[in-house]
């Protein structure tokens with residue numbers, strides 16, 4: 467097996483069991499007496515694809531020498547991956563919900579539910595529980611995978627103010643949970659044949675590059691199959707790379723999505739690139755009438771009335787990363803050393819997943835991969851494993867599957883390798899591949915892929 471392949475397996479976690487089995491706690495000899503091994507404390511914050519994976523692999527690879535405490539807002543996590551299938555009834559939110567406490571018990575790590583904040587000066591993580599009590603956790607390292615937060619338009623904040631996620635007039639439904647159920651209820655209530663669904667896509671980078679176009683396809687399929695007609699208007703803030711072809715604004719799988727928008731859904735989808743959302747409005751609450759006002763590429767302004775307004779606001783790192791002062795003024799994501807994911811502001815706080823800044827997409831599969839690179843770097847820094855050799859550079863992999871209808875799906879995959887010269891994870895061009903066309907076989911593979919990713923991440 468060549469070195470690249472070996473590295474890919476290690477960092478993809480496929481070699482994890484063998485690696486873990488080879489680790490025993492090292493004992494320090496003091497004279498004739500064996501001293502207890504040094505136990506390092508790592509607090510992992512975030513129960514999603516990055517956080518759950520890194521907690522697991524720190525324990526597997528660190529064994530008794532690493533005490534892992536896993537903190538997340540709640541003891542369950544709902545996966546955004548496959549959540550567009552909740553909209554057409556093929557998945558339930560319950561089927562995408564994973565129990566973090568159960569996983570922690572299985573792995574021999576401590577789980578704490580609550581809202582975390584990092585006090586870097588005191589080297590403490592402060593966890594506030596729902597009942598107002600606090601838990602204080604000291605640490606040698608923190609790994610942060612808090613996902614995303616949003617820069618939301620004032621008019622959207624005003625329309626949604628004081629309303630619970632399940633009833634919001636204008637949901638984003640981009641973090642799985644009640645907003646996804648809300649979006650489904652709004653789609654279910656759309657009138658037959660004449661309903662209008664508006665989807666606003668923010669400028670990249672955002673979570674899951676193909677995800678918004680996937681959502682447009684799933685909704686168009688529902689309108690075509692169930693409602694016997696209607697419209698999906700996509701306002702995409704991204705600009706075409708070729709001004710002569712508007713579909714070059716699509717951020718992933720341009721061939722697949724432009725073919726769907728002009729072919730199977732040609733009578734339903736209107737795709738408008740270079741459309742900056744200026745303002746939203748609503749009358750009549752969750753199931754009432756909504757409006758979106760956008761500025762188009764030619765400078766004109768268009769106002770679109772609709773039954774359902776699904777706005778994905780501009781993304782930024784989860785609030786805890788800003789509060790811990792890990793993000794320079796004017797930036798939205800955490801700069802990191804891309805070999806270890808150590809923050810450039812604090813080497814003892816590592817940041818993975820959607821919240822960090824690199825060329826890797828903001829996606830769950832690659833967050834799982836980054837988590838293994840990060841866990842490996844930390845156990846090596848602790849001296850539990852020897853340092854990486856010059857040839858052992860981090861390699862990660864990303865994969866996104868997209869339902870295109872209720873029976874077909876497409877996929878996209880790409881790998882990244884650490885480049886010591888630019889000090890960045892760079893795309894391995896030869897690894898870039900995507901489905902030739904949506905198919906039923908891809909749909910089956912999508913479910914199998916997701917089950918594998920869920921099993922590895924959440925120990926189910």
Ligand SMILES: Cc1cc2nc3c(=O)[nH]c(=O)nc-3n(C[C@H](O)[C@H](O)[C@H](O)COP(=O)(O)OP(=O)(O)OC[C@H]3O[C@@H](n4cnc5c(N)ncnc54)[C@H](O)[C@@H]3O)c2cc1C
Pocket residue numbers: 511512513514515516517537538539540543545546547548549550580581582583611612613614639640641673674677784785786818819820821828829830831832833865866867868
């Ligand atoms: C519709 C859709 C489809 C998608 N499809 C794919 C796909 O096919 N492939 C793919 O790879 N990705 C896909 N994604 C993207 C994927 O879901 C995200 O990229 C992934 O969830 C990011 O993982 P994360 O760990 O960075 O953040 P999250 O998964 O968002 O996890 C963040 C966690 O941190 C917790 N948290 C935040 N702040 C605090 C705090 N202060 N204290 C305690 N806990 C905190 C949250 O509660 C949460 O548990 C999709 C996303 C969507 C919306």
